[in-house]
Amino acid sequence: MDTVWRLEQGVKLIWHRWDDEYLVFNEGSGATHLLDTSTAGLLQTLESSPQHFSELSTACCFRYPDVSSEEVEEWLGQSLRQFEKLGLAQVERAN
């Protein structure tokens, strides 16, 4: 079953970048997080709008053609679950 991921309610992000390191401050929680380019891109995608897991997977496979789709989905799942653990994102079952 597909899932929809979105920013957790109350999350408001402020970004700052140095080279390939991204810092993001969550005004909702007061926490500061350090992300690499890939996970920052993922969070910024969720920030723009809610995303189906399947759509995120397709976009990532397109972006990283040299990586197998299994590895992409594994990385995607781990990253999204980490966002959920940090209070940045939430998941709901798609209809």
Added chain:
Amino acid sequence: MRLGEHSPEQVRTILAETGLILHTGPFITKISSASPELADGLSLLYSEAQMAEQAEFIDFHIRIDSPKSIRRWFSPQIYFYFDGFKPFNPFPVEQALPLFEWCLNWSISQHAHQYLIIHAAVIEKGGRAVIMPAPPGSGKSTLCAGLVNRGWRLLSDELTLLSLQDGSAVPLARPVGLKNNSIDVIRSFAPEATISAVTRDTHKGAVAMMKPPAESVRRIGERATPAWVIFPRYVADSDAELVPHSKAEACLELGENAFNYSIHGAEGFQLLTGLLDNCDCYDFSYSRLSDAVEIFSELESSRG
């Protein structure tokens, strides 16, 4: 009028009767105590500090005194009072001077939220400041004490106050706390420095205070722009080494070392990221102060 213009006897009297009101960096602190040891310590270490008028607004009211109980006759203790409240358990009476320093640090870190306050030393040369965050035992204060005896201006050995308006570092220029072996290290490195008597058996071991250089106190109104964030670490018998440090990780570490980052929220985040945009960041390991002086001098020269 400087405190040093009063004799130690006069300082004892003022401290015990009306209270001593001093400019301590950007704050005005009123200190009251019947402890002659504290009075003599203040006379020694704060002789360059300006006294304030009774009519000026007082930021911190501090009293350090013994309870009026039978306890004062055996194992006498002293309490720290902040605005009339006792936030801590008592200390042995012989620890009056270090207790005052620790408690003034506590007062500032818990209440001066008009600044972003980081647990870090900060020194300056040529208008540019080095911020040195480090956990206890890393050699931060020893390094700070060494450098301010070799041409760097002391802003603080313990609390970096950053202006929320422009991120500049605000001087405190108070005594530098030395512990255990570092006391003899600084006595040997800077024999001209004034160091208080050693207080033993504190929770930090043996401690003493180094008087801030007179020029650092005279220039207390001069802020400095941070140009470097350096994470120092004493490593016995090592050669001095300066290694670049990630700005993003430095930002996280500054936030973790700040007393009030969570209070300032987005403003604190933007202050730190803006500060680091203009700073070079390094890890610095050393064992000899002479090596540290040379490395810091090269760093300062390289900025032009």
